[in-house]
Amino acid sequence: MKTQTYTLNLGPQHPSTHGVLRVVLELDGETCVGSKTHVGYLHRGIEKILEDRTYPQVIPYTDRLDYLAGINNNLVYVQTMEKMMNIEIPERAEYIRVMLAELMRIASHMVGIGIYIMDLGAISAVFYPFIEREKILDMMAHLSGSRMTFNYMRIGGLAHDIHSDFKPELDKFIVEFPRFIEDYHRLIDDNEIFIARTKNVGTITAEKAKSYGLTGPNLRACGVKHDIRKTNPYGIYNRFDFEVPVGEIGDCYDRYVVRMKEVEESFKIIQQAYKELPDGPVMAKVPKLIKPPIGDVYHQTENPKGVLGCYVVSDGTPKPSRVHFRRPSFNNISIFDEIFIGHKIADIIAILASFDFVLGEVDA
Amino acid sequence: MEFFNKIFVYIAQFIRETLAALGFTPVWVEMGMGTVYLVAILGVCTLAALFYVLWERKLAGYIQYRPGPNRLGPNGWFQTVADAIKLLTKEDIVPCGADKAVHLLAPVFIFVPTVLALAVVPFGEGMAAIDLDLGIFYLIAVTSLSTIPIFMGGWGSNNKYSLLGAMRAVAQMVSYEIPLVFSLLGVVLITGTLQLQGIVEAQSKVWFVFLQPIAFLIFIIAATAETNRAPFDLPEGESELTAGIYTEYSGMKWALFFLAEYCNLFIVSAIGVTVFLGGWQGPFLPSWVWFFIKTHLLFSFFIWIRWTFPRIRVDQLMNFGWKFLVPLSLANVFITGIGVYIYYNGLGW
Amino acid sequence: MENKINYQEMLTGKFGDKVVINAEKSYEVYANADNSLEVLEFLKAEGLNFLADISSADYKDYFEVVYQLYSFDDPDHLIVKVKLTHDNPQVTSLTSLWATADWLEREVYDLMGITFINHPNLERILTWEGFEGHPLRKDFVSKSGRK
Numbered sequence: 001m002k003t004q005t006y007t008l009n010l011g012p013q014h015p016s017t018h019g020v021l022r023v024v025l026e027l028d029g030e031t032c033v034g035s036k037t038h039v040g041y042l043h044r045g046i047e048k049i050l051e052d053r054t055y056p057q058v059i060p061y062t063d064r065l066d067y068l069a070g071i072n073n074n075l076v077y078v079q080t081m082e083k084m085m086n087i088e089i090p091e092r093a094e095y096i097r098v099m100l101a102e103l104m105r106i107a108s109h110m111v112g113i114g115i116y117i118m119d120l121g122a123i124s125a126v127f128y129p130f131i132e133r134e135k136i137l138d139m140m141a142h143l144s145g146s147r148m149t150f151n152y153m154r155i156g157g158l159a160h161d162i163h164s165d166f167k168p169e170l171d172k173f174i175v176e177f178p179r180f181i182e183d184y185h186r187l188i189d190d191n192e193i194f195i196a197r198t199k200n201v202g203t204i205t206a207e208k209a210k211s212y213g214l215t216g217p218n219l220r221a222c223g224v225k226h227d228i229r230k231t232n233p234y235g236i237y238n239r240f241d242f243e244v245p246v247g248e249i250g251d252c253y254d255r256y257v258v259r260m261k262e263v264e265e266s267f268k269i270i271q272q273a274y275k276e277l278p279d280g281p282v283m284a285k286v287p288k289l290i291k292p293p294i295g296d297v298y299h300q301t302e303n304p305k306g307v308l309g310c311y312v313v314s315d316g317t318p319k320p321s322r323v324h325f326r327r328p329s330f331n332n333i334s335i336f337d338e339i340f341i342g343h344k345i346a347d348i349i350a351i352l353a354s355f356d357f358v359l360g361e362v363d364a
Numbered sequence: 365m366e367f368f369n370k371i372f373v374y375i376a377q378f379i380r381e382t383l384a385a386l387g388f389t390p391v392w393v394e395m396g397m398g399t400v401y402l403v404a405i406l407g408v409c410t411l412a413a414l415f416y417v418l419w420e421r422k423l424a425g426y427i428q429y430r431p432g433p434n435r436l437g438p439n440g441w442f443q444t445v446a447d448a449i450k451l452l453t454k455e456d457i458v459p460c461g462a463d464k465a466v467h468l469l470a471p472v473f474i475f476v477p478t479v480l481a482l483a484v485v486p487f488g489e490g491m492a493a494i495d496l497d498l499g500i501f502y503l504i505a506v507t508s509l510s511t512i513p514i515f516m517g518g519w520g521s522n523n524k525y526s527l528l529g530a531m532r533a534v535a536q537m538v539s540y541e542i543p544l545v546f547s548l549l550g551v552v553l554i555t556g557t558l559q560l561q562g563i564v565e566a567q568s569k570v571w572f573v574f575l576q577p578i579a580f581l582i583f584i585i586a587a588t589a590e591t592n593r594a595p596f597d598l599p600e601g602e603s604e605l606t607a608g609i610y611t612e613y614s615g616m617k618w619a620l621f622f623l624a625e626y627c628n629l630f631i632v633s634a635i636g637v638t639v640f641l642g643g644w645q646g647p648f649l650p651s652w653v654w655f656f657i658k659t660h661l662l663f664s665f666f667i668w669i670r671w672t673f674p675r676i677r678v679d680q681l682m683n684f685g686w687k688f689l690v691p692l693s694l695a696n697v698f699i700t701g702i703g704v705y706i707y708y709n710g711l712g713w
Numbered sequence: 714m715e716n717k718i719n720y721q722e723m724l725t726g727k728f729g730d731k732v733v734i735n736a737e738k739s740y741e742v743y744a745n746a747d748n749s750l751e752v753l754e755f756l757k758a759e760g761l762n763f764l765a766d767i768s769s770a771d772y773k774d775y776f777e778v779v780y781q782l783y784s785f786d787d788p789d790h791l792i793v794k795v796k797l798t799h800d801n802p803q804v805t806s807l808t809s810l811w812a813t814a815d816w817l818e819r820e821v822y823d824l825m826g827i828t829f830i831n832h833p834n835l836e837r838i839l840t841w842e843g844f845e846g847h848p849l850r851k852d853f854v855s856k857s858g859r860k
Contacts, residue, residue, distance in 0.1 A: 006524065008524050008525075008528075014606055015602065015603055015606060016603045016604065030528070030678055039838060039839065040837075040838055040839040040840060040841065043839040043840060045848060047824070047849060048824075048848045048849060048853075051849075117674065118603065119603040120603075120674035120675060121594055121595060121597065121601075121602075121603065121673070121674040121675025121676075122594075122671075122672065122673055122674040122675075123424075123428075123594075123671065124424070124427050124428045124671045124672060125674075127428040127429055127430065128429070131429060191673070191674065193595055193673050193674045193675070193676050194674050196676070196677070196680055197674060197675075197676070197677055197680075208812070210762060210763065210785055211811055211812040211813065212811075212812045212813050213763070213764060213765070213811065213812075213813030213817075224785055226763075226785045226786075231783075231784075231785075231786075231787065231788050232783075232788045232790070296770070296779075298766070298768075298779075298781050298792065300765060300781075300783075307765060309765055309766050309781065311766065311768045311779065311781070313770045321770065321772075322768075322770045322771070322849070324766075324768040324769075324770075326765055326766035326768070326781070330816065330820075331813050331816065331817070334812070334813060334815060334816040335812070338812075344677060344678060344679065345528070345604055345605070346598075346601070346604050346675070346677045346678060347677065349603055349604045353603075363839060364839070
């Protein structure tokens with residue numbers, strides 16, 4: 001009998017493409033024989049807009065890149081500017097930055113893991129991580145006035161010091177969080193169907209992952225021990241004691257395991273930073289009008305999704321001549337076309353979900 | 365007590381006598397009674413669906429640490445009514461290029477096997493609309509029909525996701541029909557009857573779930589697959605196929621599919637209760653109350669499964685069905701047969 | 714941050730004056746459009762195996778394509794820049810070395826209009842097909858009239 005392949009348009013409106021990703025699949029029955037990923041449906045031209053903004057005005061735009069981890073995006077930009085202008089920032093600000101960045105890493109991974117399991121069909125599994133994320137977002141909302149677009153960091157420090165009610169909330173979180181991790185491991189880890197759906201699905205070799213510029217948990221799941229916080233420590237990350245978890249074969253299951261472990265490491269960093277949190281100002285002496293010297297700087301940090309880089313070119317005016325972001329999700333999902341081949345539709349959804357990408361970041 | 369136990373039987377008797385007293389010929393009395401049964405079954409069916417739609421949402425909310433619907437009416441119990449009104453008033457959309465007749469008929473046809481199946485379910489002592497001698501056989505025959513409207517819906521929608529869902533539905537429902545039938549066969553071997561009332565009465569001493577535990581397990585799994593519920597909700601596959609067969613359905617047509625899903629699950633629970641959990645038998649309370657309590661518990665168990673497990677993949681589903689459930693259910697029938705033979709004939713030496 | 718290996722010296726040893734060293738920054742070199750592929754291939758073999766980013770900037774009289782090279786194993790960092798004229802913004806594609814160059818180069822092509830020779834699939838990626846112009850160029854005027 002003669003059979004035919006057919007084209008299935010997965011997205012841009014599809015519940016599992018996490019936004020407006022579009023994948024055109026060539027299918028033979030349920031098996032994928034060809035795939036082409038299209039991005040750009042959420043392109044807002046942020047890099048162009050930023051040419052018309054002053055340096056401090058850039059910060060709110062960074063929140064909208066990876067909108068699940070706004071603080072981390074703030075961080076990379078303000079650190080780039082501090083590198084450019086040689087600003088030393090106060091100790092207290094450094095510690096608070098680390099704490100918030102790691103809190104947001106947890107929040108982002110909570111979404112990543114929750115949505116991942118939900119896309120595999122277990123809808124309840126999304127609610128438990130979201131409860132934890134909600135605590136973090138509440139904390140951040142009390143701190144910065146916004147749940148997701150914080151605009152809390154400044155070139156040279158922070159917008160303001162932490163509130164008096166931030167500490168009790170963090171204390172509560174620190175007490176409750178380990179129990180959640182334990183519960184969640186019990187709920188998911190040994191689930192027969194979860195294992196069957198994720199083991200040996202979407203396997204990526206370390207070589208391929210490096211070639212495709214995968215970063216973050218997706219790279220580490222392939223067994224590459226690469227974390228900017230360890231290899232090129234920025235801020236004060238070299239003062240903390242934490243591990244870089246790695247996976248074995250880079251399949252969907254490893255990506256889940258690595259994220260879960262990473263959450264625990266972040267939790268360790270938060271506790272250490274919280275314990276050592278010094279007193280003092282949170283803002284360095286920074287000129288009112290920020291006018292960096294002519295030149296360019298590239299700086300990168302470890303974001304929840306991977307390596308977020310920021311390239312700023314200054315022409316000596318109060319407005320940047322060029323701001324470019326290396327968005328980890330953009331690089332991460334470029335591997336899709338290759339690894340989809342040979343998988344079933346259900347596996348493709350599992351791979352999509354396990355990559356935990358954010359379209360705001362992919363399309364900038 | 366006895367009165368409450370048989371209250372519906374008495375009501376039926378009363379209607380029958382009234383009809384006869386009004387001078388109708390026996391044929392017309394039978395016709396009239398048929399209508400009464402139909403109305404009663406439709407009532408049970410609709411009420412069960414309406415109730416369980418809300419109950420599932422409540423229970424899911426409880427499982428997920430959230431209140432669930434709690435705004436409309438006492439504790440949110442009128443939510444389904446509001447939803448039904450909303451769905452009824454929605455625009456009827458038929459996608460262009462759809463096979464219109466098939467597309468529109470599918471949600472109507474989906475109710476046919478449901479209502480047909482309820483006709484033989486013994487809701488209580490002497491409370492089956494029709495007590496067929498071939499009860500189980502009839503049940504299996506009519507419930508397997510529900511594949512057709514689902515395929516109609518998937519095919520008629522002219523959507524690739526729907527078609528994929530329909531293909532999955534057919535493959536899945538046909539494959540899991542077999543272990544489902546075999547799991548019921550063990551019980552039939554023990555009782556020696558296909559009549560549902562007979563099967564219930566045979567469980568007066570011990571429920572068949574204890575004599576046929578493997579069959580019960582197979583039944584639960586196969587029934588979940590037959591009703592297309594998680595972890596076997598591949599035809600719908602919300603996160604994969606964007607709702608699969610239901611993608612192009614909206615408004616009342618979608619609501620009919622939705623209600624039918626709950627009716628089907630209600631029937632499956634009812635069959636499970638009848639065959640494995642002692643049916644309407646139970647102490648103190650009227651028989652029909654026991655029946656509904658047990659059905660409710662089994663239904664809640666299905667809800668619990670749905671909101672706990674991830675979805676299985678299509679090839680795993682087929683492997684599991686054909687390479688595990690079918691041989692297991694065959695083995696179960698085989699061993700039951702030997703057991704029954706030994707029980708009646710001794711070891712023969 | 715200082716690199717463990719002096720890549721600048723290494724590159725002058727290999728390519729002579731075809732690679733220009735930035736004396737102010739020890740982690741920056743200039744290649745040119747003709748030899749960028751060889752330079753990067755050489756650097757990849759020397760351990761800078763992580764092509765973190767390809768970005769570009771428009772300096773009004775010339776373009777710069779900026780390659781950020783890191784290593785997956787140690788903290789070394791090298792920036793390789795290629796200057797391109799406005800008349801002929803062309804540079805060889807790196808897709809043969811890194812698969813990630815595919816999308817990164819497409820982005821640069823889309824937004825800055827720099828052509829990558831030997832790229833297998835040089836299409837617009839963020840803007841739509843049929844979009845006119847390259848938005849990140851300084852002479853780009855959008856339809857709304859804003860520069």
